[in-house]
Amino acid sequence: MSDGPLIVQSDKTLLLDIDHILSDECRRAIAAFAELEKSPEHIHTYRLTPLGLWNARASGHDAEQVIDILIKYSRYAVSHSLLVDIAETMSRYGRLRLEAHPVHGLILVSNDPAVLKEVTRGKKVAPMLGLQLDEETIVVHPGQRGFLKQALLKLGWPAEDFAGYVDGEHHEISLRQDGWQIRKYQELAAEGFWHGGSGVVVLPCGAGKTIVGAAAM
Structure with a gap:
């Protein structure tokens, strides 16, 4: 037990004691990955969600940084199962990538064929996909980029988008x-x-x- 300003609960809620001397420092640290739910006078409630953790990953934060912050500011020992869940959730980001292909246009790529196979079985994902070029690459139908990213997000496999945009004048x-x-x-x-x-x-x-x-x- 320490005298930190944060109480990390096993249900993924974070309780921040705003009267604590380190509350502002802690608030800035957890803002990168935790979503504020309630902010009454003395205790602010944050929640860890897959989307919040993936957004943190997209912004350059890794699981080790998130875990270190929670341990640093937590008043009590943080559940090991929660830390494992954070690491597993954040590891899903980037396992799928959207890239531009000179011949086939937009493609969905994964270095893990099992992940690609799993998402292609999704009822909402399959109609957006075309020819499978190899075990790691499949063509995406034109106009489906945004819809595919949303569908993959719901399946728990957020795609990192490297396809870029057409340069303007x-x-x-x-x-x-x-x-x-x-x-x-x-x-x-x-x-x-x-x-x-x-x-x-x-x-x-x-x-x-x-x-x-x-x-x-």
């Missing part, structure tokens, strides 16, 4: 900053958007989403 532009300056959080948001090639910027009203968009351009 290039324009030489610059951002004038006469008399004002981009704030650090806006700069980080723009960099995250650019690094991913696309994305959604979520900020409170008045926080400068327009500025983030201009910086991303």
Whole structure:
């Protein structure tokens, strides 16, 4: 037992004591992978979900980092079965990949043929797929990219998308900053958007989403 601000429960809920001296530090750390459910006055409730863990994986966080954070801030010992479940869930991200093929267009690829075989048996996935090129590669029907990603997510196998996008027309532009300056959080948001090639910027009203968009351009 330690004096951490976080109580990690076996049902995947996290209880954060916001009166604790380390609560802000802990809140920032778990925000990368835990979803806030309730925020009353003294105890905030977060939940670990597959989607939240996969989003963390997509943002560059691995299971070891998530586990280390939970152990570091937890007031009590964290259930071993929960830690194993986190590692297993996060390991599913990236086992399937969407890639561009010079002849067949969009393809679904996996280095684990058993995973590819499993998802192709899915009733909602199968109609979106075409010719199987080999045991690790199968063609995706045109126009099914987004629908396929949603269907794979529901099956518990999120696909990492490397297919990219068609480049638009290039324009030489610059951002004038006469008399004002981009704030650090806006700069980080723009960099995250650019690094991913696309994305959604979520900020409170008045926080400068327009500025983030201009910086991303």
